[in-house]
Amino acid sequence: MSLADTDASPEVMLAFYRLLYPFKSVFNWLNHEHTPTKLFTHREFAFTLQQDVYLRYNSFNTHDDLKKQVCALNPTRFEIGPVYTARPRDKKTVRSAAFTPIKRELVFDIDMTDYDGTRTCCSAADICVRCWAFIAAAVKVLHTALEDQFGFRHILWVYSGRRGIHCWVSDEEAMELTDDQRRAVVGALTVIEGGKEMAKKVNVRLGNKGLPPSLWPASETLRLLFDPLILRDQDVFASESNWETLLQLVPDSTITEKLRDKWSNDPARTSSTKWSDLKRAIYKAYDEGSPEFIRLTNALEDIVIQYTYPRLDAEVSKHRNHLLKAPFCVHPKTGRVCVPVDPSRVDDFDPSAVPTVGGLLREINENGESGGEGTDWAKTSLKPFVDMLDRHTAGIMDDVRRSKRAAAGSDLSW
Amino acid sequence: MYNTRDRKKFVGKQDPDGAQIHSKFQYAHRLNFYDRPPLYDVTIEEFETCALDRLRVLAEIESSFARNRPWDELKTVTLAQCQKYVPLNNNTAITVDVDSQRRNDQLGHFVLRLAFCRSEELRRRFLKAETTLFRVRYDSDDRKERDGFLGSRSFDWIEVGDEEKNTYAKELQALEIKKPGEEYVREERYYKVRWTRVPDLVAKRKVLLRGGWAYVPSREQSSIIFQEFEANLARALEHTAKALPRMDEDTRLVPILNNLSQGFLAGVPSGWSSAPASGDEITAEMVDGIAKKHFPMCMRNLHESLMRDRHLKHFGRLQYGLFLKVLGLSIEEAVMFWRKAFSGLTDDKFNKEYKYNIRHSYGLEGKRANYPAKSCQQILLTDKPGPSDCHGCPYRHFAPENLQTSLLASYSSHGLTSTDLPEIMKTVKEGHYHVACTRVFEITHASKGVKKGEGVGGGESVTHPNQYTTRSRELEKSQEDAAMVVE
Secondary structure, three states, X not given: OOOXXXXXXXXXXXXXXXXXXXXHHHHHHHHOOOOOOXXXXXXXXXXXXXXXXXXXXXXXXXXXHHHHHXXXXXXXXXXXXXXXXXXXXXXXXXXXXXXXXXXXXXXXEEEHHHHEOOXXXXXXXXXXHHHHHHHHHHHHHHHHHHHHHOOOOOEEEEEOOOOEEEEEEOOHHHHOOOHHHHHHHHHHHOOEOOOOOOOOOEOOOOOOOOXXXXXXXXXXXXXXXXXXXXXXXXXXHHOHHHHHHHHHOOOOHHHHHHHHHHHHXXXXXXXXXXXXXXXXXXXXXXXXXXXXXXXXXXXXXXXXXXXXXXXXXXXXXXXXXXXXXXXXXXXXXXXXXXXXXOHHHHHHXXXXXXXXXXXXXXXXXXXXXXXXXXXXXXXXXXXXXXXXXXXXXXXXXXXXXXHHHHHHHHHHOO | OOOHHHHHHHHHOOOOOOOOOOOOOOOOOOOOOOOOOOOOOOOHHHHHHHHHHHHHHHHHHHHXXXXXXXXXXXXXXXXXXXXXXOOOOOOOOOOOOHHHHHHHHHHHHHHHHHHHOOOXXXXXXXXXXXXXXXXXXXXHOOHHHHHHHHHOOOOOOEEOOHHHHHHOHHHHHHOOOOOOOOOHHHXXXXXXXXXXXXXXXXXXXXXXXXXXXXXXXXXHHHHHHHHHHHHHHHHXXXXXXXXXXXXXXXXXXXXXXXXXXXXXXXXXXXXXOOOOOOOOOEOOOHHHHHHHHHOOHHHHHHHHHHHHXXXXXXXXXXXXXXXXXXXXXXXXXXXXXXXXXXXXXXXXHXXXXXXXXXXXXXXXXXXXXXXXXOOHHHHHHOOOOOOOOOOOOHHXXXXXXXXXXXXXXXXXXXXXXXXXXXXXXXXXXXXOHHHXXXXXXXXXXXXXXXXXXXXOOXXXXXXXHHHHHHHHHHHHHHHHHHHHHHO
């Protein structure tokens, strides 16, 4: 049997769920402990079936239950929702007031489509190694902010299978955030705003002041990235419509007039030269330290941010009851498995080298089945990724154990 | 009303208000966190009047929000209303019975809690109005008495020491509002709380965040207090809601409580939020014509984006779809309209992914709520457009150049010329988006006899896209009628 990489037909999916999907690891990660708690039993799972039928409010007692149902329904993918006050499958039997979401990982979704206009290599749903640099930048910026500012420690990044990345924060404090607090995190982390028709999408300063301190680390990271990514690799300002957008962001009409003439007469100028043209023009026109100079250098800083800062899909993060695709699902179009990504090595991640469902089943065919269903992933290239999730989960479990022990200790201290 | 079981719980506790310390008054402070329920007998009449009086104040606060009143105006209006119905004087007032004022304040609050804990919607609105009332009172409180009040309650914040202040001096200084250069950080006091207690400050990046702790400067301290008040009340409301079914079935109280909650719902006129009562239905074919003649800029933009791209993203569909619903597009016509507009899709995809949402917005699916059309306030403030969205208010969310081009493209056939633009752009720049929109209405309806300053009738400014369109259509109709009479 030879399988194409992109094959995600029902037969292939069923084999994948039977033999490869690491239910136990996903269960541990959601449950925070080895024995089932409400974090798992009261958790919503939603299935998308082959005929695009969508089944919501499923819940399970154990990971074996979940596996059984997944194999029975054979969905194209399934999603994970919040922990409710009651078991989601009992939704119809409890009063609607007694059925509300209470806990949920803090999640983020970054999608490459939102980067159109700042990338030139692909558009819409396509993604290549070159666009991945944007995602890598997003991961670095958000990971640092979540760790240093919000103090979160259990952050899992998962490739979405095609053109984006998901982030799951499992800290206790994160699980318990209200919708208002989630909105606040999103507000603090969202910098790119304004619709299609708004040229300047970064407005975070108060008047002529510097950036707020929460964006300093991000700005520092992105500044280093702007030259290699935007100017050289993507060559964003090559086409006229794109450099025109750049000029709209410079709040000084004498400078932009001059540059517009210069650039339209010389269409071969690269983005790097245009960027240095712009910088030189500012240094020539104003004294360093003058208010105009500060205003323009601030504008340059904003431009760097506008072209590289992470673009969050805010709606996903704002509400506890938003569903998000489970890790290790298979993207139906690409056949790729949604594997965890190590944030410290995100630059080396190559989306096109991710294990595909077809490839994994080929590996099993070559190595021979073990008989122990569901643990066959250990013999394939999926192993390092499952191990990564297990290591992540071990960290969460350590924390839970420690806080439990602390709680028990204080109870006994008579 | 609070049964004896509850009462016992409170008797055993240390009085949270610290009322006994100040023997002069039973209620030591003008401000109240309402930690203590009224544990005394009240007459049924008092029960109702105190609640009604407070309700009047809260209704005024709600309508202030609906009318987009700025904070200062809201404060003046609310204080005037408070003075009339729920007066609360400082401790220094000698001619009035401060204690009975505070007692009525407390009683009114707790009765309304009972009335408004019953549904999610009521709880949310009550919470918002009460928190606003608290803010208004806090702002207007005497400084010394306020400090006394704050001292009477533990807010669980950690004062930041000098050493830590020096570590973060650069960051803290960057967040200062005063001019930089001087050693402000050392003078300003900072309080450390978990960031989850000041989400509003976090969202606006107004505080320094380190490891989950927010460094709140003393000038933003009130944020912590308001947040605490809100969280407290939200928790209490949920508790009350759970306990309510167990409340003794008191036939005297239940009708009063029902009346109160209904009064609150009806208190604010919903105005342009529901479908027209008259048989002014429009059909899918008519939309394009009406769009060109009568739509405000936001809807023009959505309509044209839809025609151009054959698609609108979620919030665009929501904003435009609800607007059309209130304009009189029936559900059948709406499905037809969107089906035609999304001509790039297969029937299958449309039925699966979009039809449900259309029906949902007409209250035919899901929780079957009849959603109102979005007002200007909602369009301006909620669901801000992302990088590739078309919804929102063009006056606010467009770059100035694009706004000017779009205005000319859309309205030059109605009499808008480029000489009008500077005036419009000036109001936009000042942030008076509805004024700019009103001015465009006046200019484009000058031929119908609308003069400057008249707005959409009687000097009223645009507060809802449906109001704009309906008024525009009325003007056309009355002109046609007049023409017919002449003939």
